Amino acid sequence: MNTELKARVLAAVAGEPSPTRRAVNRRNTLLNMLAGVSGMVAFVIFALVVSDSQLLRLGGQVSPRQYVERSVWLVATTAGGALGVAATALWLALWRGRSMLGRSRGSLLCGTALIPIGLFVWKVVCSLAFGYPMMEWPERPGLRCLALSLLIAIGPLLVFLAVRRRAPVRPALNGASMGVAAGACAWVAVDLWCPVASLPHLLLGHVLPLCILAAMGAVLGDAFLSIRSRRR
Amino acid sequence: MLVKNAGIRAANAAMERYSNGDDAAFAELYDAIAPCLLRFLCRATRDAAAAEDLLQQTLLQMHRARGSFIPGAPVIPWAFAIAKRLTIDSARRRRIELRLFTHDLTDDAITHESTAAMANADEVLHARRLERQVQERLDTLPETQRTAFRLVQQEGVSLKTAAELLGTSVTAVKLRTHRAYVALRGVFREEVKPS
Numbered sequence: 001m002n003t004e005l006k007a008r009v010l011a012a013v014a015g016e017p018s019p020t021r022r023a024v025n026r027r028n029t030l031l032n033m034l035a036g037v038s039g040m041v042a043f044v045i046f047a048l049v050v051s052d053s054q055l056l057r058l059g060g061q062v063s064p065r066q067y068v069e070r071s072v073w074l075v076a077t078t079a080g081g082a083l084g085v086a087a088t089a090l091w092l093a094l095w096r097g098r099s100m101l102g103r104s105r106g107s108l109l110c111g112t113a114l115i116p117i118g119l120f121v122w123k124v125v126c127s128l129a130f131g132y133p134m135m136e137w138p139e140r141p142g143l144r145c146l147a148l149s150l151l152i153a154i155g156p157l158l159v160f161l162a163v164r165r166r167a168p169v170r171p172a173l174n175g176a177s178m179g180v181a182a183g184a185c186a187w188v189a190v191d192l193w194c195p196v197a198s199l200p201h202l203l204l205g206h207v208l209p210l211c212i213l214a215a216m217g218a219v220l221g222d223a224f225l226s227i228r229s230r231r232r
Numbered sequence: 233m234l235v236k237n238a239g240i241r242a243a244n245a246a247m248e249r250y251s252n253g254d255d256a257a258f259a260e261l262y263d264a265i266a267p268c269l270l271r272f273l274c275r276a277t278r279d280a281a282a283a284e285d286l287l288q289q290t291l292l293q294m295h296r297a298r299g300s301f302i303p304g305a306p307v308i309p310w311a312f313a314i315a316k317r318l319t320i321d322s323a324r325r326r327r328i329e330l331r332l333f334t335h336d337l338t339d340d341a342i343t344h345e346s347t348a349a350m351a352n353a354d355e356v357l358h359a360r361r362l363e364r365q366v367q368e369r370l371d372t373l374p375e376t377q378r379t380a381f382r383l384v385q386q387e388g389v390s391l392k393t394a395a396e397l398l399g400t401s402v403t404a405v406k407l408r409t410h411r412a413y414v415a416l417r418g419v420f421r422e423e424v425k426p427s
Contacts, residue, residue, distance in 0.1 A: 005266075010258065010259060013292065021253075021300075096302060169317070227317045
């Protein structure tokens with residue numbers, strides 16, 4: 001083996017300090033706390049500004065003559081189920097098991113595609129099961145939910161990318177699954193806040209942000225997680 | 233098998249110690265993985281200087297990521313994945329049409345020996361033509377089959393490791409390697425066919 005090459009590599013490594021596992025674990029713990037706090041702060045600020053400090057909204061005025069209210073049990077069931085799906089999404093996106101290469105392409109693709117569908121189906125099924133009318137709310141197309149979802153999820157998405165740092169294989173797909181995981185966490189908070197269950201509203205305000213976050217995650221993942229060679 | 237089990241164990245143990253802060257373990261890690269990585273990179277780039285540069289970059293990437301190394305994770309697939317990614321990116325960056333992950337049989341020691349042993353000029357010409365045909369056939373194979381063939385047959389990586397590296401199942405790796413084999417066998421069959 002080329003000893004000159006070995007000496008060159010060892011010198012390059014010695015000249016570039018890198019954090020040990022303990023330091024990285026400490027940093028990641030702080031970053032994960034930051035992700036949680038940033039999501040919660042975004043949610044509270046949005047609720048303060050947009051809905052008079054109401055973090056949990058059970059009902060609303062559909063029209064001047066019609067008021068609809070959902071039961072606490074419905075909120076608990078939908079949010080609880082969504083929490084389970086969000087936990088699964090986080091596990092899929094962040095947990096790599098005992099491999100530095102992470103999950104297979106199939107797992108990541110399935111997770112990225114099925115998590116939004118799962119959340120959507122759960123919301124619809126719960127609403128139907130509790131007899132909650134999925135009526136049209138003309139004044140609630142879903143733009144506020146869209147904005148809220150993106151606002152809550154963007155911080156955690158950036159933190160997830162910072163924690164992973166590098167993905168030698170499938171960086172875009174890893175980023176997309178992180179985007180969906182961040183969006184699924186945001187879905188839980190938005191579910192507490194939003195009483196609307198009409199299909200167009202759900203698709204625009206709740207499902208679309210997950211798709212946007214997946215696309216953002218894919219772009220950011222490709223840009224920041226992939227390994228690039230230096231110029232010779 | 234070029235990446236022997238003892239070497240794999242030594243690499244895993246060295247990386248484990250290195251990620252926990254034992255700086256001296258990097259030299260051991262280098263000794264365990266650098267030879268097979270360099271062979272892989274030489275075949276991929278067909279340029280010794282570029283391969284050495286990419287080896288240095290691969291090991292630097294591993295050094296930078298040592299803190300996020302998962303305890304108990306195998307090092308070899310990770311190292312190969314980084315090396316492969318860097319090779320592809322380097323080729324793109326330099327905008328040179330490198331034919332990645334194809335086997336240059338002229339570099340193969342066995343072929344050198346057998347070629348040297350041929351006294352007859354016709355046989356030498358025949359061997360060269362065959363080499364070129366094999367090379368051309370390898371180039372026409374899908375990248376997945378070429379990479380599987382290279383890893384399993386030329387680098388001696390185990391099927392399990394290759395499967396993990398390629399993000400697929402062991403059965404799929406076997407199938408890809410077999411298909412590459414069948415395609416290459418076709419070259420020889422055509423050669424011996426009576427004209």
